[in-house]
Amino acid sequence: MSSLDTYRRKRDFDVTPEPRAELVEAGGDRLSFVVQKHDATRLHYDFRLEWKGVLLSWAVTKGPSADPSEKRLAVRTEDHPVAYGAFEGTIPEGQYGGGTVMLWDNGWWEPLHDPEEGLKQGKLHFRLHGARMKGGWALVRMRGKEKRENWLLIKERDDFAGRSADALTNKHKTSVTTGRAMRAIAADKPAARPATHGMALPRFREVQLATLKDAPPAGDGWQHEAKFDGYRCLIAVGKGGVRLYTRNGKDWSDRFGALCDPAAALECDAALIDGEVIAGGGGGDFSTLQKALKEGGELTYYAFDCLHLDGKDLTGKPLTERRAALEGLFDGLPPRGVMRLSPVIEGDGDAALDAMCRAGGEGIVSKRMDAPYRGGRGRAWIKSKCSRRAEFVVAGWSPxxxxxxxxxxxxxxxYEGGALVYRGRVGAGFDGDAFDELMAAFSGSDRKTPPFDEDLPAETRGAKWVTPRLVVEVEYTEFTAEGRIRHGVYKGLREDKEAGEVSARAEAATDGGDEKIGGVRISSAGRVVYPDAGLTKGDVARHYETVAERMLEYAADRPVSLLRCPEGIEGESFFQKHAGKGFPDAVKSMPVEEKDGGTEDYIYIAAPEGLLGAAQMGTIEFHIWGAARDRIERPDRMVFDLDPDEGLSFADLKKAAQEVREGLEACGLESVPMVTGGKGVHVIVPLRRVAEWDTVKGFSKTFATILAERHPDRYTATMSKAKRKGRVFIDWLRNERGATAIAPYSLRARPGAPVAVPVTWDELAKLEAANGFHPADMKARLGRDCPLQSVKARGISGATVDALDAWSRE
Structure with missing residues (x-):
């Protein structure tokens, strides 16, 4: 017996346009839900959840309410076929449920516990991801002896809850897919009518392309959107009709024909819109899209940019203005219709990517909000992927x-630098149609020799070679060290791309496989971070695994700023002091009061896993505060950063460090030098935690100023570049509240992979540069005591200030 038998018995499918009763297998990771406004004997809303190949159904008499205090009666009805989720129309009079049916909302639902157990116990808790119903909801079965099964539909209290009982149904009175009202559906009016366009059809122009990076950009000024798994498409609308172009300017208006009428209905004189064509109702992958194009299946267009509107070229405007124009153009369109706006994902880049990956998406594209639209590949658009996927050129096949x-x-x-580079093979993902399509495409393209100039591996022996002109999309697990894919799965032909423009260099560079280091998973461990030194992301993590215990003696449990270089030291880098949602749990956060009285969460590291977790996020440098988090207002170190002018030698710098040491000793303070891994030296003074920030800052400023006034030809205590000429800048500003300095044993994002290392005063005298220590030196270095442990911490007291005054008069 089928759960759809009741549905089948109640309907005459020769009369009603409703879909026939057919069980379906699960179509993906997401379970669909739909709400249909139904004007039958009595107006109600049918609420349906996909489960086990059918739609579980309830009739909600007054419709759903976003007010948590409202408990709406939901009468359980017979299960419906999954195909019913796309039904909108009129059931003939005399048929069961006769009347008009509108698709009022749809999307996917997320069970918060086992649905089978929930149905048995009479309590279903779930999260809805619809165009209109969002957030947490519950269905609770009522107790009683009625023949019908009565439940209550209740909104949970969250960010999507409302205060008015009927605001949700009063606000939304048109179809979520066609935009039609109940009267228009009953009259069988078309979903979209062509608009009148008064200006010439805009011409195709080169599309803007995103650059692949290992992680999304951080900081303000970026907008994050979903990365779609479809065909890039420019839609031109104007007096000449509608044209739909591929990324290379091919006119695919016939292949994307299902989109022509909805595009023609856009209310404007003329427009040129950038977006992506997706399969089905917006959730299909590339393979599904290929099938839909062949069989005339449903297509959806997600628009994300507007290049021309009503005679105005918008490409020189910032993205914020172009997006506003696009939203105005799409205002009033049904939210689940054929033409949709690409949603903007809230939060920073890491959180946006994490949310997209957890939802089963392909990745995100991050766009600079202040940047104009420029054809070609650039850094104003950055793409970050959840799964590894790329295009390749077919060079041959193995029988x-x-x-x-x-x-x-x-x-x-x-193609890399004009030469075809071998990237491996793919042997999975083919069905009968794919075999037939590819063999037909190979016809007439045979060649006797391989199209590669390089030596090929044994796996290519006996191959049948072809002219390299076909482009395919392949999903893979990783690139090997040789730059070849592993575990490839064929996804389909890319007819919108030319073979000569296909490069996998970016994918190979950002890959390298996963590796577990110090118990922490490091992705793309083989990606090169220091090109000149040949060190990889995995090597960076191994350095921090090696020095973790020693480094955390000075860097643990205090606010820290991270210098992140997701692309390596030659790519873009940025400082980060607030942890994003995508950070590992071992990278912790602590509340710190700001100068304006507000509170912000700052990063801190408490264990080796934190150092490695930060390295996983592309961190190279760690910069620490001068106070620990248990007494954040009492510094435990004072730092003088000696920064030499370009023309000075390291010998000049060592002499300056010795003079700083002597002055501090005159004040009763012991110090330790640290070569920074750059060009400077830090003189570090361990402190007892007795003085507050203003006292430490005031002492350091006075000390630096005295030394600069005593030797004005050799030192300056001001940041001015002009006053540094031929001098050493004694930077005392590292001792302000909120200022940071490079942590002992931290790597530096500089050529050669230097490390900041504390040394003794005798060692400093023998060193030839401040960047002479590297990761390979650390094991031997850790076999010795750290010089920072050899000096006694002292407090800045009244006696210390008196000694400073006496020294100033020497």
Whole structure:
């Protein structure tokens, strides 16, 4: 017996346009839900949740309410087929449920516990991701002896809750997919009518492309959107009709024909819109899109940019203005219709990518909000992927000895610097249609020799070579050290891309496989971070695993700023002092009161896993506060950063450090030098935690000023570049509240991978540069006591200030 038997018995499918009763297998990770406004004997809303191949159904008499205090009666009805979730129309009079049906909302639902157990116990808790119903909801079965099964639909208290009982149903009175009202559906009026366009059709222009990076950019000024798994498409609307172009300018108006009428209904004189064509109702992958194009299936267009509107070229305007124009153009369109706005994902880049990956998406594209639109690939758009996927050129195929399988694998390449580079093979993901399509495409393109200039591996022996002109999309687990893919899965032909423009260099560079280091997973561990030194992301993590115990003696449990270089030291870098949502749990946060009286959460590290977790996020340098978090207003170190002018030698710098040491000793303070891994030296003074920030800052400023006034030809205590000429800048500003200095044993994002290392005064005298220590030196270094442990911490007291005054008069 099928759970759809009741549905089937109640309907005459020769009369009603409702879909037939068919069980379906699960179509993906997401379970659909739909709400249909139904004007039958009595107006109500049918609430349906996909489960086990059917739609569980309830009739909500007054419609859903976003007010948590409202408990709406929901009468359980017969299960419906999943296909019913797309039904909108009129059930003929005399048929069961006769009347008009509107698709009022749809999307996907997320069970918060086992639905089977919930149905049995009479308590279903779930989260809805719809166009209109969002957030947490509950269905609770009522107790009683009625024949019908009565439940209550209740909104949970969260960010999507409302205060008015009927605001949700009063606000939304049109179809979520066609934009039609109940009367228009009953009259069978079309979903979209062509608008009148008064200006010439805009011409195609080169599309802007995103640059692949290992992580999204941080900081303000970026907008994050979903990365779609479809075909890039420019839509031109104007007096000449509608044209739909691929990224290379091919007119695919016929292939994307299902989008022509909805695009023609846009109310404007003329427009040129950038976006992506997706399969089905917006959730299909590239393979599904290929099938939809062949079979005339449903397509959805997600628009994300507007290049021209009503005679005005918008490409020189910032993204914020272009987005506003696009939103105005799409205002009033049904939120789940064929033409949709690309949603902007809230939060910083790491949190946006994390949310997209958890939702099963492909990745995100981050866009500078102040940047104009520029054709070609640039850094104003950055793409970050959840799964590894790329395009490759087919160079040949390996014959198969299995019946019905014309080849065992495709041999792939990509063009790098004009030469075709071998990228491995793909032998999975093919069905009968794919075999037929590819073999037909190979016809007439045979060649006797491989199209590669390099030596090829044994796996290519016996291959049938072809002219490299076909482009395919492949999903893979990783690139090997040789730059070849592992565990490739074929996803489809890319007819919108030319072979000569296919490069996988960015994918290979940001890959390298995962590796567990110090118990922490390091992704893309083989990606090169220091090109000149040949050190990888994994090597950076191994350095911090090695020095963790020693480094945390000075860097643990205090606010820290991270210098992140997701692309390596030659790429973009940025400081981060507030942890994003995508950070590992071992990278912790602590509340710190700001100067304006507000409170912000600052990063701190408490354990080796924190150092490694930060390295996983692309961190190279750690910069620490001068106070620990248990007594944040009482510094435990004072730092003088000696920064030499370009023309000075390291010998000049060592002499300056000795003079700073002697002055401090005159004040009763012991110090330790640290070569920073750059060009400077830090003179570090361990402190007892008796003085507050103003006292430490005042002492350090006075000390630096005295030394600069005593030797004005050799020192300056001001930041002015002009006053540094031929001098050493004694930077006392590291001792302000909120200021940071490079942590002992931290790597530096400089050529050669230098490390900041505390040394003794005798060692300093023998060193030839401040960047002479590297990760390979650390094991031997850790076998010795740290010089910072050899001096006694003293407090800045009245006696210390008196000694400073006496020294100033010497």
């Amino acid at each position: 198969s000895d299995k019946r019905g399988r014309p080849f065992s694998s495709l041999l792939l390449g990509s």
